[in-house]
Structure formats: structure tokens, C-alpha cells
Amino acid sequence: MKWIITTSLGMDERLVARAKALAQSFGVVYVERGKASIKKLQNQYGHILVLYQDRIVFEQLGGKRFFFHPDTALLRIKSNHDPLLDLIGESSKTICDCTMGLASDSIVMASAGHRITAVESSRLIAFIVSQGLKHFDTGNHKVNEAMRSIEVVEMDSLSFLRQQPSQSFDILYFDPMFSEVISESQNLSGLTGLANPARLTEKILAEAKRVAREKIILKAHFRDTVFEDLGFTRLVRSNQKFHYGIKIRGR
Numbered sequence: 507m508k509w510i511i512t513t514s515l516g517m518d519e520r521l522v523a524r525a526k527a528l529a530q531s532f533g534v535v536y537v538e539r540g541k542a543s544i545k546k547l548q549n550q551y552g553h554i555l556v557l558y559q560d561r562i563v564f565e566q567l568g569g570k571r572f573f574f575h576p577d578t579a580l581l582r583i584k585s586n587h588d589p590l591l592d593l594i595g596e597s598s599k600t601i602c603d604c605t606m607g608l609a610s611d612s613i614v615m616a617s618a619g620h621r622i623t624a625v626e627s628s629r630l631i632a633f634i635v636s637q638g639l640k641h642f643d644t645g646n647h648k649v650n651e652a653m654r655s656i657e658v659v660e661m662d663s664l665s666f667l668r669q670q671p672s673q674s675f676d677i678l679y680f681d682p683m684f685s686e687v688i689s690e691s692q693n694l695s696g697l698t699g700l701a702n703p704a705r706l707t708e709k710i711l712a713e714a715k716r717v718a719r720e721k722i723i724l725k726a727h728f729r730d731t732v733f734e735d736l737g738f739t740r741l742v743r744s745n746q747k748f749h750y751g752i753k754i755r756g757r
């Protein structure tokens with residue numbers, strides 16, 4: 507994928523220096539923004555990572571944009587009830603979110619008092635989301651603290667799990683990209699193209715079973731047979747586009 511880094515129009519020397527350092531660490535070209543529009547730069551260079559003073563936006567050819575936004579997580583935190591938290595239980599757990607994405611699930615779990623390690627294999631997603639988790643101000647001190655507490659690991663979850671001692675997390679959570687596109691899932695639409703599309707495999711599951719002390723939770727499209735294929739108990743949620751599956755240790 508061809509992409510470059512530039513700054514917002516309202517740049518200063520510090521922002522330019524940050525953009526140049528970032529370009530160097532990613533091994534891509536830094537292009538001075540000048541007065542050029544994003545469209546003009548895209549015609550010349552392809553996808554563009556734009557560094558603003560307070561956020562980072564990946565402007566993809568074709569109009570899709572990827573940036574950190576905790577909106578979905580905030581809505582879920584405000585509601586009294588969350589099905590994922592029900593599956594985790596009340597006491598504080600150590601949880602590895604093996605497919606971080608936008609980190610909405612990680613934020614919800616961290617806000618409920620759980621200790622979260624979030625693993626993401628796409629370098630750009632890991633970078634943009636980890637910066638958001640560190641710096642985004644939701645206006646809610648407790649949620650900000652929860653976001654800052656999430657430890658982000660940029661790695662493939664199979665490699666990560668292989669490095670972990672047996673039974674080192676209470677719960678492992680997997681939410682791979684869906685087998686079918688959910689049109690209402692606008693919050694994840696900017697992610698496609700950047701995300702790792704891999705399915706959950708027997709190989710990852712074997713490592714997950716070794717590392718999970720209590721259980722493994724899987725989220726997938728309601729039509730997906732991955733639950734049955736990999737031996738998860740499917741928890742049907744009527745009229746919902748996705749189901750959860752659960753695998754209790756030793757069963």
C-alpha cells in the first residue's frame with residue numbers, strides 16, 4: 507500500500523518535526539503540506555496520513571477515513587447493560603483483547619475495571635488507536651483513565667500468545683473481521699482496507715486455550731459457523747447482527 511505523511515494546513519515547526527520523525531519511523535515519505543488540498547495530494551501520492559495538533563487521520567483513496575473515536579464505547583458505557591460485560595462477570599479480570607481494532611470493546615472492558623492488554627497486527631491501526639487511547643479527551647475523567655490503562659501491543663495475536671506463559675490471562679477475547687459486512691457498522695468502516703482480515707484458526711485457538719485461565723470469548727456475525735466449527739457454545743442474541751461464543755477452560 508502506497509502512502510505518505512503530511513500535516514494539517516495549520517501546522518507549526520513542532521508538528522512538522524513530529525511528522526518527519528513519524529515518516530522516518532514508518533519508512534514512508536514526508537510531504538510538505540503547503541496549501542495543497544488532501545484531494546490534490548491523494549492524486550499525486552495515494553493514501554495520506556495527516557498529522558493534526560490533536561489527532562491523526564488516515565485519508566484513504568476512495569474517501570474512507572480512519573481515525574480514533576471512542577463514540578461507540580462511550581454510548582455502551584452510558585447504557586446500564588452490556589452483553590460482553592455480562593459474559594466477563596463482576597470481579598476484576600486480566601483480559602487480552604486479541605483483535606483490538608478501534609478498541610471500543612477494550613475501552614468498555616477497561617471502564618468496568620478490568621485490566622486490558624490489546625493486541626493489533628495492523629501497524630497503522632495500532633499506531634493511530636494507541637495515540638488516541640493516550641491523548642483523546644472524552645470529557646469523562648474515569649473513561650480517560652480507563653483508556654490510558656490499556657496496554658497496546660502491535661503484534662499478530664498468534665505470535666503474542668506464543669510468548670505468554672500458560673494461564674497468564676483470565677480471559678481471551680477475539681473479535682476478528684466479520685465474514686459478512688454489516689452495513690450499520692459505520693464505526694468500523696474506515697478500518698477495512700487497513701485491517702487484518704484473517705479468521706480465527708485452530709492454531710490460534712490452541713495457543714489461546716493454553717493461555718486462558720478461565721475462558722475464551724468470540725464475537726462473530728450471526729450467520730458465521732465459526733462457533734460450531736471451532737467448538738464454541740453459541741449464545742444466540744435474537745434480532746442482533748452478531749453473536750458471542752464462549753469456551754470455558756477444560757470443556
Ligand SMILES: C[S@@+](CC[C@H](N)C(=O)[O-])C[C@H]1O[C@@H](n2cnc3c(N)ncnc32)[C@H](O)[C@@H]1O
Nearest residue numbers: 605607608609610611626627662663681701702
Ligand atoms: C473487527 S475489528 C475489532 C474491533 C474491536 N473489537 C473494537 O471494539 O473496535 C478486528 C481487528 O483485529 C485485527 N486483527 C485481525 N486478526 C488479527 C491477529 N491475528 N492479530 C492481531 N490483530 C488482528 C484487525 O486488524 C482489526 O483491526
